[in-house]
Amino acid sequence: MLRMPRAAIAPIIDEVSAYGVERNEAGGFLLSRIDEPDRIVTVAFAGSRGITRRYGQFRISGRALEVLFTWADAHDLRIPAQFHSHGGRAFLSPTDLAHGFSVRGFVTCVIPFFKAPPPDPERWGWWRFDGRGWAAEMPPA
Secondary structure, eight states: OOOGGGGGGGHHHHHHHHHHHTOOEEEEEEEEEEEEEEEEEEEOOOTTTTTTEEETTEOOOOHHEEEEEEHHHHEEEEEEEEEEESSSSSSHHHHHHSOOOOOOOOOEEEOOOOSSSOSSSGGSSEEEOOOOOOOOOOOOO
16 A cells, blocks of 8 residues: 655645646656655656647656656655546546556556645545456545
């Protein structure tokens, strides 16, 4: 189970709602230290270059991912999880299932109701890829 500092929640909510009022999805990544893979220490928000945001779609280009992963590697960080928002409830859409990071152990989070997202991560959707598919995951401690 991931552990995430409470200080990470407000910036995530701010980012999601800022795009949500425009009816666009938003997202980013949760980073940890290599020696503590389940303890989130950094939130990386998607910028603009290589990012597509619209209703029903949050897409990150391969180049944008390369920049993030290179930066994380240079800072001895790993990326155990990502988050993105939906306009309605938290669920894994067909796009999420077909194009998400289906890597064993990776966690994906969907933050619902992007115009006014709930501030409690227990009300967000959390899933971990087990090698065969996505299984419900407990929210971070």
